[in-house]
Amino acid sequence: MTDWTKLVPIPASIxxxxxxxRQATMLGLLGNPRSSYxxxxxxxxxxxxxxxxxxxxxxxxxxxxxxxxxxxxxxVMADIKKAQPGLHAMLGTAGMLCAxxxxxxxxxxxxxxxxxxxxxxxxxxLDAYGDGKVQAGLVEIFPLFNKHxxxxxxxxxxEDGMHFECSEQLIRKWATGSTLNGTKETPPxxxxxxxxxxxEVALLQERLNAALNLKLAAxxxxxxxxxxxxxxxxxxxxxxxDGAVGKKTRDALGL
Ligand SMILES: [Zn+2]
Numbered sequence: 401m402t403d404w405t406k407l408v409p410i411p412a413s414i415x416x417x418x419x420x421x422r423q424a425t426m427l428g429l430l431g432n433p434r435s436s437y438x439x440x441x442x443x444x445x446x447x448x449x450x451x452x453x454x455x456x457x458x459x460x461x462x463x464x465x466x467x468x469x470x471x472x473x474x475x476v477m478a479d480i481k482k483a484q485p486g487l488h489a490m491l492g493t494a495g496m497l498c499a500x501x502x503x504x505x506x507x508x509x510x511x512x513x514x515x516x517x518x519x520x521x522x523x524x525x526l527d528a529y530g531d532g533k534v535q536a537g538l539v540e541i542f543p544l545f546n547k548h549x550x551x552x553x554x555x556x557x558x559e560d561g562m563h564f565e566c567s568e569q570l571i572r573k574w575a576t577g578s579t580l581n582g583t584k585e586t587p588p589x590x591x592x593x594x595x596x597x598x599x600e601v602a603l604l605q606e607r608l609n610a611a612l613n614l615k616l617a618a619x620x621x622x623x624x625x626x627x628x629x630x631x632x633x634x635x636x637x638x639x640x641x642d643g644a645v646g647k648k649t650r651d652a653l654g655l
Contacts, residue, residue, distance in 0.1 A: 401486075402486075402487075402536065403536065404487050404490060404522050404523065404535060404536050404537030404540070405522050405523055405525050405535050405536070405537065406535065406536045407528075407531075407533040407534065407535060407536075408533060408534060408535075408536050408539055409532075409533060409534075410532065410533070410534055410539075410554045410555075410559065410561070411539055411542075414542060414546065414552055414554060414555055415546060415551050415552055415555050415567075416546065417569065418546060418549065418550075418551045418567040418568075418569055418570075419551065419567060419568045419569070420511070420551050420556070420565065420567065420568065421511055421516065421551070421565060421566060421567060421568045421570075421571050422568055422590065422591070423508060423509055424590070424591055425568055425571055425572065425590065426509070426511065426514055426516070426571065427509075429571060429575050429580060430449055430452070430466075430514050430580070431446050431448050431449055432446060432509075433445070433446050433449055433499045433509075433513040433514060434446065434499050434513070437499065437500055437501045437509055437513070438500065438501060439500055439501060439503070440500055441495070441498035441499065441500055441512075442499045442500065443499065444497070444499050444513070444515075449514070452466055452467055452468075452580070453465065453466060453467065453497060453515050454467050454470065456470045456474070458470070458473055458474060458477050459477050459481065459488065459491075460488060460489055460490070460491050460492065461491065461492045461493050463493050463496040463518060464496055464497045464515065465496035465497050465515030465516065465518065466497075466514055466515040466516045466566075468516075468566075468574050468580055469496075469515060469516045469518075469566050472548050472549070472550070472566065472570070473518065475548055476541075476544055476545055476547075476548045476550065477491075479544040479547070479548075480541050480544055483540075483544065484540055484541070487522070487537050487540060487541070490522050490523045490537070491520060491521070491522060491537075491541075492520070492521040492522075492523075492524055493518055493519060493520060493521060494519040494520075494521050494526055494562065495512065495518070495519050496512065496515055496517065496518040496519075497512065497513075497514075497515035498510070498512040498513065499512070499513040500512065500513060503529070503558075511565045511566070512565075516565055516566040516571065517563060517564065517565035517566070518563075518564055518565075519562045519563055519564075520538065520541075520562050520563075520564060521562065522535050522537040522538070526562055527561035527562040528561075529558070529559070529560055529561075529562075530558045530559055530560070531559065532559050533559075533561075534554050534559070534561035535561065538552075538554070538561050538562070542554070542564075545564045548570075549566065549567050549569060549570030549573070550564045550565065550566060550567060550570065551564070551565050551566075551567040551568075552564055553565065568590075589647070589650060589655070591644055591645065591646050592604055592622060592644070592645035593622065593643075593644045593645070594622055594623070594624070594626075594627045594643060594644075595622060596622040597620055597621050597622065598620055599620060600655075601620045601621065601622045601626070602618045602619065602620035603618075603655060604622070604626070604630075604645060604653070604655060605617070605618040605619070605620075605626055605629075606618050607653040607654065607655060608626070608629040608630065608633060608653070611633055611653065612629060612632060612633060612636075614629055616629055627643045628643075630643045630644075630645055630649065631643045633649070633652070633653070634649055637649075637652045639652060
């Protein structure tokens with residue numbers, strides 16, 4: 401019989417096309433679950449968020465979380481049951497909704513605060529945090545979480561193998577439909593910062609070139625020269641020159 405709690409290396413290719421949901425996205429789309437946080441689970445106090453949360457039987461365990469996340473988890477669990485019924489029966493949870501800061505942080509809000517992340521146990525056992533290894537059962541199920549748009553915490557800077565959360569991409573997809581809260585909303589455009597890549601950065605570079613008469617390569621890589629150009633643009637437009645392209649800088653650039 402397979403020992404699903406055996407510790408194995410983290411596979412090389414995980415979370416393809418998925419990123420962890422950004423705090424700005426969560427706050428922008430769902431609001432702040434409460435006004436202050438510490439390291440402990442505290443209740444959600446935001447009256448707009450509370451009606452979006454419920455408890456549900458997910459087969460081998462019950463969980464309380466964001467309704468849209470529970471709907472998706474139901475589909476993930478059905479896939480796991482079909483692929484590995486024995487493992488499915490051993491799954492449990494160490495918590496889903498829990499309004500707190502990220503471990504060891506005094507400012508970053510955990511995605512558990514919105515009930516869009518879940519910690520999974522196997523045979524009642526938690527995967528040890530930050531040891532760079534993960535339970536074999538987690539390696540077996542992560543592709544099914546990924547398939548449904550869930551990001552696996554094994555890829556965090558400090559490995560968090562038991563943690564799965566609705567990815568930035570999944571949250572945004574829900575927001576453009578009416579899945580999240582029954583009303584259509586336009587998701588906020590993401591903050592662009594040093595180190596970001598992609599077509600949005602290339603467009604930013606083109607706009608900076610036009611605005612400042614520069615010759616930045618529009619290569620889609622937000623490097624130090626792009627950062628310096630953003631700071632210069634902000635400085636000359638009465639914006640906080642922090643080099644981060646948020647709503648005000650976007651508006652000023654026509655992005
Ligand atoms: Zn977690």
